[in-house]
Amino acid sequence: MNVPRKDRVLFLDIDGVLNTPQDRMYxxxxxxxxxxxxxRLDAFVSxxxxxxxxxxxxxxxxxxxxxxxxxxxxxxxNVEAIIDFTPDLQTGAWxxxxxxxxxxxxxxxxxxxxxxxxxxxxxxxxxxxxxSHFVQVDDVTGITNADLVxxxxxxxx
Numbered sequence: 320m321n322v323p324r325k326d327r328v329l330f331l332d333i334d335g336v337l338n339t340p341q342d343r344m345y346x347x348x349x350x351x352x353x354x355x356x357x358x359r360l361d362a363f364v365s366x367x368x369x370x371x372x373x374x375x376x377x378x379x380x381x382x383x384x385x386x387x388x389x390x391x392x393x394x395x396x397n398v399e400a401i402i403d404f405t406p407d408l409q410t411g412a413w414x415x416x417x418x419x420x421x422x423x424x425x426x427x428x429x430x431x432x433x434x435x436x437x438x439x440x441x442x443x444x445x446x447x448x449x450x451s452h453f454v455q456v457d458d459v460t461g462i463t464n465a466d467l468v469x470x471x472x473x474x475x476x
Contacts, residue, residue, distance in 0.1 A: 323370040323400040327474045330405065330424050330433040332411075333375040335442030335458030352393045354462040363467045364397040367474055370434075371401045372427060374420055374441070380405035403427070421446030438467065438473040 324476070333352075334343065337360065341384060342353045364371065373386060387398035405423040421444035424446065428434055454469045456462050 321423065323364070323397070323402065325370055325402075325431075326435045327367060327369040328431075328437040329364075329371050329470065329474070330374045330427075330437060330439040330441075331371050331417050332441040332443070332456075333373070334418075335379045336375075336440050336462055337458045340459060349389045354393055357393050357395050359462055359467065361395045361397055361462065363471070365443050367391045367471055369400065369438075369474055370403075371402045371441070372405060373410070374400065374405045374439070375426060379407070385429055394412045397452045421449050424449060436474050438470045440470060 331337075337356045338351050338353045339356075340424050342351045354464055357373075368375045373383075377386065384404065387401050387419050389397050390401065393430075400455050405420070406443055408419045408426060420441070424439065425448075428437065437452055439446060439453045440456055440462060441453070442456045444453070452473055454466050454473070
């Protein structure tokens with residue numbers, strides 16, 4: 320495992336990015352990760368040495384430590400790359416559940432000036448003002464190599 324670079328940050332959604340609809344059917348939500356997709360992300364993190372900040376709703380039921388354990392159980396070696404969660408800025412209204420995600424990423428970035436290069440992987444496009452840093456993943460397939468090429472270009476620009 321390489322030491323993650325704090326200047327390169329990947330904001331990561333999980334559902335629809337690291338699992339497919341079939342895998343989301345597991346009764347235990349922590350077991351619904353698609354191992355092939357997680358392995359693809361793991362290889363990418365090794366290559367680009369980025370840090371990961373979780374922007375997913377998974378942050379509501381995990382600590383960084385417990386999420387690292389879940390990822391490790393599924394074969395993800397770069398668990399130390401998971402460094403933080405975005406802050407929770409939800410208003411409490413159900414229709415705003417995901418509407419704040421871009422603002423939460425903005426808030427995290429304001430507190431972490433060392434993150435000079437960042438990219439966002441998500442299956443929902445609710446971050447119009449961050450479009451130049453955003454790659455939308457097809458939630459049926461999860462992350463593809465083509466998605467990761469785009470993310471690498473963003474992180475290295």
